[in-house]
Amino acid sequence: MNAAAxxxxxxxxxxxxxxxxxRGLIRDKYLYVLxxxxxxxxxxxxxxxxxxILIAFKNYTPYVGFMNSPWVGLEHxxxxxxxxxxxxxxxxxxxxxxxxxVLFFPLPILISVMLNEVRRxxxxxxxxxxxxxxxxxxxxxxxxxxxxxLSTSDGVINKMLFALGFQKHxxxxxxxxxxxxxxxxxxxxxxxxxxxxxLAAIASIDPGQYEAAKIDGAGRLRQIWHVTxxxxxxxxxxxxxxxxxxxxxxxxxxxxxxxxxxxxDVADVFDTxxxxxxxxxxxxxxxxxxxxxxxxxxxxxxxxxxxxxxxFGEEGIY
Numbered sequence: 001m002n003a004a005a006x007x008x009x010x011x012x013x014x015x016x017x018x019x020x021x022x023r024g025l026i027r028d029k030y031l032y033v034l035x036x037x038x039x040x041x042x043x044x045x046x047x048x049x050x051x052x053i054l055i056a057f058k059n060y061t062p063y064v065g066f067m068n069s070p071w072v073g074l075e076h077x078x079x080x081x082x083x084x085x086x087x088x089x090x091x092x093x094x095x096x097x098x099x100x101x102v103l104f105f106p107l108p109i110l111i112s113v114m115l116n117e118v119r120r121x122x123x124x125x126x127x128x129x130x131x132x133x134x135x136x137x138x139x140x141x142x143x144x145x146x147x148x149x150l151s152t153s154d155g156v157i158n159k160m161l162f163a164l165g166f167q168k169h170x171x172x173x174x175x176x177x178x179x180x181x182x183x184x185x186x187x188x189x190x191x192x193x194x195x196x197x198x199l200a201a202i203a204s205i206d207p208g209q210y211e212a213a214k215i216d217g218a219g220r221l222r223q224i225w226h227v228t229x230x231x232x233x234x235x236x237x238x239x240x241x242x243x244x245x246x247x248x249x250x251x252x253x254x255x256x257x258x259x260x261x262x263x264x265d266v267a268d269v270f271d272t273x274x275x276x277x278x279x280x281x282x283x284x285x286x287x288x289x290x291x292x293x294x295x296x297x298x299x300x301x302x303x304x305x306x307x308x309x310x311x312f313g314e315e316g317i318y
Contacts, residue, residue, distance in 0.1 A: 056289040069285075076289035085273065092179075093269045096255075097247045099183040105243055107187055108194030109236060113224055115195065116202045128199075131192025142189055143257040146181070147172065173262035182254060197239065201232040237314045245302035248294040270294050 025032065056076060058069040080086060111131065118124040134142075149156050150171040158168040171177050205228065213223045252271035259267040270290060278287025306316040 053288060053292050055285045056292045058285055060285040060288075062284075072285075076286045077293065079286065080290055080293065085268070088265065089268060089270050089273055092266055093248055093250055095266075096179050096182055096250050096269065099179055100186055101243060101247075103183050104187050104191065105240065107191045109198055109232075111191060112195040112198035112202060113228055115199065116228065117220060117224075128192070128195075131195070133192070134189045135193035137189065139189075139251070139253040139257055142185055142254070146185065146258070150181075172258075173260060175263045175266045178258070178263045178266050182250075182258065185254065185258075186251075197235060198232060201235040202228060205231045234315050237309050238317050241302060241305045241309060241317055244305045245298045247301055248297050 055066065055069065057071060057073060059072045059075075060066065060069045115124055115127060118127070148154070150158070152158055152168050152170045152172075155171075157171070162168055171181065209227045209231070210223055213227050218226060248270060250269045250271055252275060255267055255269055255272055256275070259272065274287045274290050277283045277290070302317070306318065309316045
């Protein structure tokens with residue numbers, strides 16, 4: 001094939017692709033119109049503000065302005081990594097997230113599987129409604145309930161311990177309980193809501209698979225192990241990858257409300273540090289550098305775990 005023929009063939013292929021794209025846009029125009037608000041949201045509130053990460057490499061001063069602030073390169077990152085607080089923040093953040101990954105992540109799966117085995121619909125719906133409710137409570141309410149349950153003077157738990165002959169314990173100022181306390185709060189608040197996706201995945205399983213398992217003599221546990229769990233494995237892997245991608249994130253509101261001077265050494269995480277240095281101390285460039293570090297680590301974790309999932313034969317998230 002000569003050069004002219006090759007150019008003509010390439011041009012025709014590109015033209016065919018363009019026509020196919022336009023046909024798809026025209027055919028699905030109403031779907032794209034429905035997607036416009038979501039696209040506008042991500043464009044305005046997610047992508048446009050990304051220009052703000054430039055101040056992590058500048059010595060930003062509001063009086064000078066965004067464009068006129070002097071460049072300092074990686075100075076803020078070097079300052080952060082050499083800070084003695086970095087090791088403490090990393091330890092606390094990872095410890096809380098590892099506990100959530102080990103204790104909290106499997107809980108919605110377990111609840112979903114158990115709810116799927118409930119045969120009476122009204123019982124199933126009642127349980128679902130009850131365990132969904134805490135999700136709609138704010139962390140302020142959750143913190144208030146925690147104080148009422150665990151306070152030394154009027155806490156229900158301490159009153160029960162005292163009635164049983166034990167001494168009262170100040171759980172709220174005991175640093176040994178803080179990480180577990182946050183984990184149990186998250187489990188109580190979000191475990192029920194986390195079952196929504198898993199129950200939807202379980203509902204899509206072909207009932208014929210359960211019938212075939214019954215014919216083969218499989219009981220309830222065997223059906224769960226060989227039918228239910230393999231059928232929702234892809235959903236579990238995808239959510240696990242996304243969860244690992246948030247290993248550097250801890251809910252700021254939850255930690256901030258539960259933090260006090262007695263547990264500050266185990267409660268201070270990247271989110272509270274960014275708030276303290278950025279909002280309270282007005283170190284905008286420095287706090288932006290800390291936030292950018294968190295985001296970069298999160299992206300790396302997602303990419304690595306996704307590749308590992310694909311290496312083991314799973315679909316992954318992309």
